[in-house]
Amino acid sequence: MNGQPAADRDDRATHSNLTCEAIMSDITVLSIEQACKELGLSEPTMRRRAADDPTFPRKIKLSARRVGYLRRDIEAYLAKQREAALAS
Template structure:
């Protein structure tokens, strides 16, 4: 499976991004660029690993720009 189609769980998403589940919930509500949930079934959600990586790279780039702007 390629990285573009690999699904990860909520726990795996939090581990990959280095955030808590509470932070994940807050970001899902507040940040429209946060990786979207994919509803696999009525009670199961997953995320695309590629979306998580892309979001993380955007966060790193934004942090670098802020650091150099100061």
């Protein structure tokens, strides 16, 4: 159609879709309930950790009454917690 083989166009389209998926997964926002489940914490315990632990992921204000957490921040926090547990 535009002088390029169909396979090249398909490869670029697939790459573009994968790139978009990677970007979107990098900015996935978890609700408090989802973050609690990922962390294995109750909501009150998670709120205490957020208040007491400066390394705890920062919440993101989504609206006047709703907050969330970036999935990548939760995953990074869990990785650091795991490293600390293995080091001790």
